[in-house]
Amino acid sequence: MGDGRAGGSNRPAWLQHYELLGKIGEGTYGLVFLARLKPTHPQAAGRRGSPIAIKKFKQSKEGDGVSPTAIREIMLLREINHENVVKLVNVHINHADMSLYLAFDYAEHDLYEVIRHHREKLNLPINQYSVKSLLWQLLNGLNYLHSNWIIHRDLKPSNILVMGEGEEHGIIKIADFGLARIYQAPLKPLSDNGVVVTIWYRAPELLLGAKHYTSAVDMWAVGCIFAELLTLKPLFQGVEAKATPNPFQLDQLDKIFKVLGHPTVEKWPTLANLPCWLNDQQHIQGHKYENTGLHTIVHLPQKSPAFDLLSKMLEYDPRKRITAAQALEHEYFRLEPLPGRNALVPSQSGEKAVQYPIRPVDGSTDFEGTTSLQPTQPPSGNVPPGNQPVPRPHPRQMQQPMGSMPRMPAGANMGAFGPVPQPGMVGMNPGNIPMQRGAGGQSHPHQLRRKADQGMGMQNPGYPQQKRRF
Amino acid sequence: MSDFQTSTHRERWIFQPHDLMDKWAAANQRSAETLAQYGTTRLKVDPVDGSISYPEPAPDHVVGSSSVKPLSCEEEQLMRVFYEQKIQEVCAAFKFPHKIQATAIIYFKRFYLQWSVMEHHPKHIMLTCVYSSCKVEENHVSAEELGKGIQQDHQIILNNEMIVLKSLDFDLIVYAPYRPIEGFIDDMDGFCKAGNGAHQRLKELHQTANSHVDKMMLTDAPLLYSPGQLALAALSKSNDMHQVLNFERYLGSVFSRQKSNCPVEQFVQTINAINYLVDQLQIPTLKDMRHADRKLKHCLDPSSHDEHKKKEKKSKHKSKRAASDAQLGANDDDLSRCIWRGSENGVAGGSNDESIVVYFDGQSSTAMTGLV
Structure with a gap:
């Protein structure tokens, strides 16, 4: 000065x-x-x-x-x-x-890079201890946010940071609160903020145009992230329909329904009130989906606690979807290996710790x-x-x-x-x-910058991306 | 955030009465010294880069020679209350939700704990507070819309945004008493066991309490007490009027459920102290304001002091014109003359209806009549 x-x-x-x-x-x-x-x-x-x-x-x-x-x-x-x-x-x-x-x-790290490293460099799944610890910490942070009436609205692997070597090594930090908001007593419907959550992690109620939604949208995203930690692949890779003010995203819903089956009003009573379901312009109501089965995709036995937890996160009805607080109490976290503070390095284990790449500067x-x-x-x-x-x-x-x-x-x-x-x-x-690092790899919403202007969408037809409107 | 207990509001922005006095006195003192030294108090916010600069001494200025008198602490207080009330008028004209108004006023109060009104004109700061409040409460209104609706240059709103945010130390989430009132009303519903017409009477209790809070917002109470305390004080006062329930018994029930150690009697004293502040509240009269505003104008722009005497003679005629003069741009040099219009729908419509929502003119008493 x-x-x-x-x-x-x-x-x-x-x-x-x-x-x-x-x-x-x-x-x-x-x-x-x-x-x-x-x-x-x-x-x-x-x-x-x-x-x-x-x-x-x-x-x-x-x-x-x-x-x-x-x-x-x-x-x-x-x-x-x-x-x-x-x-x-x-x-x-x-x-x-x-x-x-x-x-x-x-x-130093984030889940996007951790997953990519395993998928592209190591060609090995993330070990069970790390998956469980990462998930537990993510839920722990999310439970804190939700109990303070904050919805994050943009959870995805690249927004979940992991501390590098040091006192907090292997600890998860939920980041990027640019879309987050308090949902206690909103002055206007939350949907006024426009489209939220990167499409692959977007909950079905959002895709069907819900005006009001809750912290359950974050839990859906956690479910998608959990599956991605297990398989190293995004669970629902829909292609975003852009340049439409309509929240309805047929391809993304199609990807979801193919895995989880067709939603029904019996299982999800408020489904009947969702604008995009109601007007049914794309005839989604009549479409019949074979339930391919989530378990075959994530390679988990249907009776395993891990699968039980995952399917509760991917519950269609947001009111029945498991909450962060409930998830933390789930049996999955009480079974060996127990989740730990350093999610990247198990405290006692003969396994060699994975060396994750540091960020390029x-x-x-x-x-x-x-x-x-x-x-x-x-x-x-x-x-x-x-x-x-x-x-x-x-x-x-x-x-x-x-x-x-x-x-x-x-x-x-x-x-x-x-x-x-x-x-x-x-x-x-x-x-x-959101950004892209390195060459190769599939197109991924993480890599796509949120672009307010519509022109961007036109340049990249077929790529999922997140729009922010205010 | 729902948790007031861990909030920055509770940790950093609830004061003791003497803290407030000290802060106001310090800002006033600093500004008075600046006036003595440079002949003016105005801090400039650079429209290009937003930086703040202190006045350049006038070339002919002799330190200590200024004939312009600084505002006293009491006059500053008067101006703050006046503009806080203007915030309520602006927000009402735009039909903003109640919370916006409360947030904006709390921003305004916090801002002037650090600055004197002689350094930043409250007329400008109040608009930026409303603007920032809308952003924070997810009720976004563009600066242009806001400026248009009240016929003010929106650039001023934007120019002050950074200084306001920084002065608030970026503690932007604030708690107003309206929500706790809702909570207590719900709770009272159970307490009253919903007798005959209790529902309707609680509704009246609620409404009166809300309007007490509106008044409370113009006092120092929001800087001294928690929103829950303010809410109960407003409900107590409202209950005095409507006699819906035995308030002390209700307090006793609240405290016993919360396992609070605070004796009811002590809390009643807090309530009384809050309501005393409200009773003491005096909305400045136009006459009060004329004097203070003229002084402020001279502090900000000493050259106006000399002109003032010449103008005084003509002002009677001129003021009538000012009333019909909707074009503010013509009077750029005359900061305090302004007419802010709010159109029916709250946003700029350019309609020439008479719903002038905010109006203050340091000179023309004619134009003020019936408008403020």
Whole structure:
């Protein structure tokens, strides 16, 4: 923080408390950086050098200030404190482009990468202990959220982080609260927020146009994730019909019905009230599905506790679907191997721990997202402590503008969504921006950025993606 | 969040009365010093980068020479109450749900624990508080819509967004007493064992309690007490009027069920203290406001002080024109003259109906009559 604006390389004071290591992800609403706390940081005591993921939010859209996504994420995370939920360490403002930077404890892994590593590199299933521990911790965090009336609404493997080596090694952190909201006494129907949950993990009531929904939508997603942990493949890989305001997604429903059978009003009484079921434009009511059987897909005996739990998570009727609290009490978690704190490394076992790859870091990008990293930063002057504004009775700038910098063009990385993934794409996901890493692999909703504009959908017909509308 | 117990609201934003006095005095003092030093108090929010800067001293300014007087703490208080009430009017004109209004007022109160009204004009901050409240409560209204509906430049709303969020320290989830009132009413339904017409009487109790809370929101009570305490105070007061139940017995039943150690008598004192604040509440009269607003205007813009004397003579004629003058842009230099219109449906319709919802004019008394 200096006097006035001295040239174009000015930076906000807070920025100088971080040592930037590079960019580790990006999405439509911003970029994610990996940084370390410098000893000068007001919160550095006892955590010097801790890795921090910094998620930069751009302004929402032209002329409407801070994005609702950022607001949701900040306001919920400020109130939340749980071992299995990502920890928001700080919020910073860059006045130069009116962007917000959210600083999180860094997590080296996420379930998307863990699953991919097993599928593509190891060609081995994830061991039972890890599956159970990961699932238990996910439910534990979710139970905390739900008991505080928070629905996450965007659970998927890439949003579930796993801590790397260190004191919290192997602990799950639920991340990305950009779609999360409180569902206690909403002022408007939840459906007003538009489509939620990436399509492969989207609950049937959402696909059929429910106006009101509950935390059960998160439990459906957990069921899908559980199956994916077991088989290393997404359970219901439907193709999203885009550019339609209608929540109805025939292909996704088709994928679900093929595995779980046709839903009936007998088993799911409120089904009859769901708009898309009711008007039945695609004649889904009359379609007959063979029940191929979930058990054959996940390779579990139908009488096993694991299968029992999974099928209760994938219950059609949201009112009958198992809750996070009930799931934590399920027999599955009382049988050997018992779930543990370090989900990646069993405490006593002869097995060798799997070495998961670390996130690639693009060191050529600076905090603003411009590509040439400036190694020198102007020395910092007076620094306001903490977050409180410190008004000073002096004629000076309180915040230093960072000068003009090119903004990331919207959709700069659209290429990554195309049929030919770009090798070497940098990515990771501490704040959980969907992205694609590495080459090859199937098209996957994780890789697809949520794009507000409809044009994006047109470029990628057939690819599932999540839309956010506000 | 449903859990007030673990909230930032409870942890960081419930104060003792002397905390509030200290904070207000400190902001007032700082601003008075700035005025003495630079001849003006206004902090500028840069429309381009949102940064805040302190005033440039006027070239001819001699430290300590200013003839402009700073607002007193009492006058600041007056202005805050006035604009808090304006928040209620704006929200009512837009037909926003009740919670929006309460959240916006709590933001406004928290903001001015850190800043003097001489540093950031409350007229601007109140709009940004309403705007932010809508975002947080998932009742999104664009700045443009909001600005249009009350004929204000929406850019001002946006320019202040970051400073407001930062001043709130990003603690954006706040608890209003309306929900706890609902809860207690449900509970009373059981307590009363639903006798003859009890349902209807509880409904009346509920409505009156809500309007007590509306008044309560204009006092310091939301910064001093929990929403549950505020709710019970409002219900107690409402029950005084409707006599639906024996309130002390009801409190006793609530506390025994919660295994609370708080004696009912002590809680009754809390209730009385809250209701005392409400009884003491005085909505500033226009006359009160004229004086304070003129001072504020001079603090923010000292050059207006000299012009003021010349204008004073002509103002009688001019003010009549101001009343019919819906175009605000013409008076950019005259900050305090503004007429904010709200159209019928609450959003901008450009209709010229007479439902002027927010109006304040430091100069023209004619235009104010019957509108505020």
